Amino acid sequence: MSTTDLEDDLRGTFDRAAASVPPATGLTERATTGARLAQRRTWIVSGAAAVGVAAVAVVGFGLAGSDRPAQPPVAGGQAPASTTPAPQPPTVQSVSGTWRAVQIAGLKSLKASRPDDPVLALRPDGTWGGSDGCNTLQGTYAIGQRGEFTAVIGPQRLVGCDNVPHTGVLQAANRIAADADTLQFFAPDGRELARYARAR
Amino acid sequence: MEFEEYVSARGQELVRLGFTVSGDYQRAEDLAQIALMQAFRSWRKVRKADDPHHYVRRILINSYLSMARRRSFTEAPTAEIDPQHTVPDPANDIANSDDLWRALAELSARERVVLVLRYYQDLDDRTIADVLGIKPSSVRATASRALATLRKTRHSNRVDERLS
Numbered sequence: 001m002s003t004t005d006l007e008d009d010l011r012g013t014f015d016r017a018a019a020s021v022p023p024a025t026g027l028t029e030r031a032t033t034g035a036r037l038a039q040r041r042t043w044i045v046s047g048a049a050a051v052g053v054a055a056v057a058v059v060g061f062g063l064a065g066s067d068r069p070a071q072p073p074v075a076g077g078q079a080p081a082s083t084t085p086a087p088q089p090p091t092v093q094s095v096s097g098t099w100r101a102v103q104i105a106g107l108k109s110l111k112a113s114r115p116d117d118p119v120l121a122l123r124p125d126g127t128w129g130g131s132d133g134c135n136t137l138q139g140t141y142a143i144g145q146r147g148e149f150t151a152v153i154g155p156q157r158l159v160g161c162d163n164v165p166h167t168g169v170l171q172a173a174n175r176i177a178a179d180a181d182t183l184q185f186f187a188p189d190g191r192e193l194a195r196y197a198r199a200r
Numbered sequence: 201m202e203f204e205e206y207v208s209a210r211g212q213e214l215v216r217l218g219f220t221v222s223g224d225y226q227r228a229e230d231l232a233q234i235a236l237m238q239a240f241r242s243w244r245k246v247r248k249a250d251d252p253h254h255y256v257r258r259i260l261i262n263s264y265l266s267m268a269r270r271r272s273f274t275e276a277p278t279a280e281i282d283p284q285h286t287v288p289d290p291a292n293d294i295a296n297s298d299d300l301w302r303a304l305a306e307l308s309a310r311e312r313v314v315l316v317l318r319y320y321q322d323l324d325d326r327t328i329a330d331v332l333g334i335k336p337s338s339v340r341a342t343a344s345r346a347l348a349t350l351r352k353t354r355h356s357n358r359v360d361e362r363l364s
Contacts, residue, residue, distance in 0.1 A: 006351060007319060013300045014320035017223075018216035024229055027211040028204050031236035136230060155233065 030155055089147045090178040096124040099183050099196035101164055110164065118164035119199055122183075128170070132163040141170065149176040149185065169194040201252065203243045207236060210253055214260055220316045221264050223305060231267075235260035257321075258331045261313055265332075268309035303353040311346035314339055 088094070099120045101110055114133030121130045122141065128151065129138045138154040151170035173185035173193055183196040214235060218228030239246050239256045249255045304312055310332070317328045318339075325343075329336040 006347060006354075009300050010315060010319040010350075013298055013304070014220050014316060016298065017220050017301060018320065021212075021216045021219045021225065021228065024212060024215045024232065027215075027232060027236060028207040030233050031207065031240050032203070 033155070089145060090143055090176055092122070092126055092141070092143055093124045095122045095143070095176065095178045095183060097122060098130075098199045100199040101166070101169075101194060102197045103195040104165065104169060105191070105193050107165065114164070118166070120166045120196060130166060132166055134163060137166060139167075139170070143176060147175050147177055149173050201247055203240055203247075206239075206247075206252060206256075210256070211236065213253075214256065217257065217316070217321070218260060218264070220320050221261065221309075221313050223301075227267075231260050231264055234263045254327075254331075261317070261331055262333075265309055265313065299354060299357055300350065303350050303357065306353050307346050307349060311342055311349070314342045315346050318343060 099122065101107075101118070101120070104110065116131040116133055116136075118133040119130045120128065120137075122128050126140055126142060127138070128141050129136070131137060139152050140154070141149065141151040143149055149170075151173070153167050153171060169185050172187055174188045175186040177184045177186070181198045183198070185193045185195075187193050211232065214232040215228050218231035219225055222228055222231065235256050238259050239252075246252050246255050304315070307315070313332070314328060317323045317331060318325070323331070325336045325339040328339045332339070
């Protein structure tokens with residue numbers, strides 16, 4: 001077969017493939033909704049940063065304007081019980097990375113075979129992504145100063161398989177805790193919903 | 201041109217481009233959506249470009265190549281897939297009837313993209329190089345290698361069919 005024949009065949013194959021694609025609906029709406037979600041995430045992160053800066057400024061002015069010796073910060077009206085430093089609440093920077101579920105409430109099949117690697121990626125810009133094993137996932141999230149957690153689920157496919165329900169965890173969680181290698185999500189009643197280990 | 205006008209004029213074309221490069225209809229829609237989302241966020245800049253479609257097409261192609269580089273990109277069918285939730289994929293019909301489409305699956309993502317841009321989008325090598333951020337000579341070398349692979353795969357498939 002000559003190169004020209006092959007090239008002609010390629011053109012035909014691509015044209016047939018393209019013609020077989022059914023009309024996509026709602027492209028404008030999906031694109032604008034997704035972009036607006038990302039924009040809202042930027043506002044949330046900017047707002048949180050502004051609140052953080054304001055809090056630091058207030059504390060700084062308070063300490064600078066006082067005649068009394070500086071007092072250590074007191075949490076919840078109680079004096080610290082020991083000199084051991086309290087664990088720092090997580091931030092979008094500290095939880096940034098790729099995480100693998102090791103325990104999800106009510107799920108027993110975390111080790112099942114799936115087409116994709118079912119990881120959850122949290123990014124420092126406030127977006128999250130990953131895969132439930134057969135669908136690409138995406139969205140935005142925010143962490144409050146005391147570990148309050150909220151997430152917005154972005155557009156995703158709904159191919160059924162032995163899905164790892166990252167989206168369910170993120171939607172149900174209202175608090176997050178983390179150390180270097182472990183991430184925990186908690187329900188409003190304080191129950192641990194899921195535990196993740198750092199993959200990379 | 202407003203964003204909505206662009207999507208109604210060229211949106212389906214983007215899905216088709218996504219399908220020819222990825223061979224997967226769902227992924228094609230994802231790629232079109234990603235490209236349009238990014239374009240929407242900087243539409244003022246995009247609409248001022250000489251060719252807005254070229255700009256959006258470049259986003260789509262590079263999103264696909266980024267996806268392909270990720271380890272989790274490769275999908276394999278598993279017994280656990282629930283048939284109630286799967287979506288009919290036109291790629292199945294083409295794969296059953298077109299040996300060249302099947303042979304395209306043997307190529308690397310970049311090789312396939314070069315062939316799609318050259319033979320489906322009818323772009324010249326200089327424009328393809330601009331889309332991919334490589335030199336025109338690399339485009340020619342990639343296309344040549346891809347065509348040689350296709351020729352070989354197609355030939356061996358036909359021999360197999362004759363023997364079976």
